[in-house]
Amino acid sequence: MTDGHQRSTDDRAQPPDDGDHDAEAHRDPEDPPEGPSPSPTAEEVEAALRRVRDPEADTTVFDAGVVEGVAVDDGAVTIEADLREFPRESAEAVSKTMVRAVSDVPGVSGAHVEQVDPSPDTEGRSAGIETADRVIAVASAKGGVGKTTVATTLACALAADGDANAGGSDDPNAAGDSEGSDDPSVGLFDADIYGPNVPEVLDLAGPVYSDNDGNPVPAETDGLEVMSVGLLSEGGPLAWRGAMAHDALSDLFEETAWDDPDTVVVDMPPGTGDVALTTLQEVPVDGVVLVTTPFHAAVSDTGRALELFEENDVPVLGVVSNMGEFVCDDCGKVHDLFGGEDPLEALDVPVLAELPFTPEMQETPAPSASSLPDRAADLAAAVEDRYDEIWRVDPPEDAVDIRGLDPETREERVREGFLRTERGDECFVVSDRDPTPVRSFLLDLVEADELPSFRVKRQNPETWYARATRP
Numbered sequence: 001m002t003d004g005h006q007r008s009t010d011d012r013a014q015p016p017d018d019g020d021h022d023a024e025a026h027r028d029p030e031d032p033p034e035g036p037s038p039s040p041t042a043e044e045v046e047a048a049l050r051r052v053r054d055p056e057a058d059t060t061v062f063d064a065g066v067v068e069g070v071a072v073d074d075g076a077v078t079i080e081a082d083l084r085e086f087p088r089e090s091a092e093a094v095s096k097t098m099v100r101a102v103s104d105v106p107g108v109s110g111a112h113v114e115q116v117d118p119s120p121d122t123e124g125r126s127a128g129i130e131t132a133d134r135v136i137a138v139a140s141a142k143g144g145v146g147k148t149t150v151a152t153t154l155a156c157a158l159a160a161d162g163d164a165n166a167g168g169s170d171d172p173n174a175a176g177d178s179e180g181s182d183d184p185s186v187g188l189f190d191a192d193i194y195g196p197n198v199p200e201v202l203d204l205a206g207p208v209y210s211d212n213d214g215n216p217v218p219a220e221t222d223g224l225e226v227m228s229v230g231l232l233s234e235g236g237p238l239a240w241r242g243a244m245a246h247d248a249l250s251d252l253f254e255e256t257a258w259d260d261p262d263t264v265v266v267d268m269p270p271g272t273g274d275v276a277l278t279t280l281q282e283v284p285v286d287g288v289v290l291v292t293t294p295f296h297a298a299v300s301d302t303g304r305a306l307e308l309f310e311e312n313d314v315p316v317l318g319v320v321s322n323m324g325e326f327v328c329d330d331c332g333k334v335h336d337l338f339g340g341e342d343p344l345e346a347l348d349v350p351v352l353a354e355l356p357f358t359p360e361m362q363e364t365p366a367p368s369a370s371s372l373p374d375r376a377a378d379l380a381a382a383v384e385d386r387y388d389e390i391w392r393v394d395p396p397e398d399a400v401d402i403r404g405l406d407p408e409t410r411e412e413r414v415r416e417g418f419l420r421t422e423r424g425d426e427c428f429v430v431s432d433r434d435p436t437p438v439r440s441f442l443l444d445l446v447e448a449d450e451l452p453s454f455r456v457k458r459q460n461p462e463t464w465y466a467r468a469t470r471p
């Protein structure tokens with residue numbers, strides 16, 4: 001991860017403005033070796049960089065102003081460069097060529113490129129996924145069923161909807177960006193650390209900048225903020241396991257500096273393994289969208305994933321049935337790819353969308369209403385409706401409000417409220433912090449092993465609702 005914001009380029013070595021340094025960088029190969037070469041000077045390294053051409057301009061990377069500084073520390077070279085103007089592939093190629101050129105300088109033990117001048121928009125951010133007003137996870141029991149496709153499409157459609165409302169509605173209470181500006185209000189977090197494909201799907205590349213506190217700032221595409229280990233790992237395959245994966249993901253959840261998003265969509269790791277469980281334990285997920293193909297084996301695995309979410313008190317918003325049919329280009333006929341009865345009915349959750357197999361869904365989505373297929377907007381609308389059905393509840397008049405109270409009084413109020421609730425009815429608690437621990441308190445109180453239901457919802461970082469049904 002780069003930390004360009006914390007780096008000063010004022011003290012960078014100034015490139016020489018004559019050609020003598022080329023000669024300095026080239027030692028005579030006939031000279032007898034004198035043991036390990038000493039660390040080169042910044043000028044020697046710069047001389048090597050002066051031979052690297054800018055593929056976008058008829059000049060060198062130095063003359064084009066791409067290289068902004070060079071630091072040499074005991075043979076380790078840091079090339080400070082501004083590659084933002086290059087298309088992704090060219091940026092990678094230029095980086096590699098610069099590193100190669102520098103590595104040939106005697107005495108260089110290693111070299112890497114650091115992006116300077118981070119995006120200016122790093123002020124006023126807050127770290128941690130809980131700064132989002134709501135978190136929607138997209139999960140699947142099996143790999144390859146279209147989870148990432150659905151997560152990116154959903155995030156783009158929600159962002160496009162926010163933009164449309166922010167820019168085009170006269171209604172100051174319109175949904176979308178609560179500030180009424182066109183600032184990004186939707187984030188996409190790629191938690192699929194074993195196959196972080198989101199950057200590829202959205203055609204995004206690193207480097208990842210950091211804010212003034214050193215926290216990673218999401219990349220941005222047309223107002224959609226995106227964080228992914230794929231942006232941090234330079235695209236190499238990730239072979240993280242167990243604790244390492246857990247730590248990496250936890251850090252990224254805690255440290256990513258978002259710009260006050262209304263919604264963060266999380267592309268979950270496939271399946272119900274350790275990393276998926278970590279996500280559930282560490283992230284306040286307000287609802288999950290399950291993706292499956294309508295094939296009976298995939299659907300029965302999806303049923304197990306559904307149970308996992310329910311056990312963790314995460315409401316299932318519904319299921320997306322993906323790639324169950326395709327529309328023939330020639331005859332226009334819809335072909336059912338799996339046939340037989342629809343096994344999704346057995347899941348007993350709303351079907352939010354049935355997406356056919358279509359090249360349209362393989363295109364790079366963008367958070368723009370004009371470029372997204374109608375079915376993307378329909379999916380977002382179905383998710384919003386279902387979310388509203390579950391969560392947009394006003395606290396009842398007799399809700400137990402424990403905001404701002406000391407711990408003892410909080411306990412007392414919750415005890416009174418719960419014992420006052422009829423058996424089978426819901427007790428509603430409003431808190432200023434995560435009220436999850438209330439659950440075990442209530443279980444002890446009524447000496448039960450389980451509550452018929454217990455749901456926690458963060459309305460915003462200062463207001464949480466808990467709804468507990470009395471057994």
Ligand SMILES: Nc1ncnc2c1ncn2[C@@H]1O[C@H](COP(=O)(O)OP(=O)(O)OP(=O)(O)O)[C@@H](O)[C@H]1O
Nearest residue numbers: 143144145146147148149270355356357358361362
């Ligand atoms: N409705 C669709 N129509 C056509 N192609 C699709 C559709 N949905 C997904 N695909 C394609 O199927 C492939 C797998 O999709 P995707 O990467 O979204 O699955 P995934 O469940 O996230 O996979 P993984 O488990 O590897 O993370 C991709 O090439 C994607 O473009």
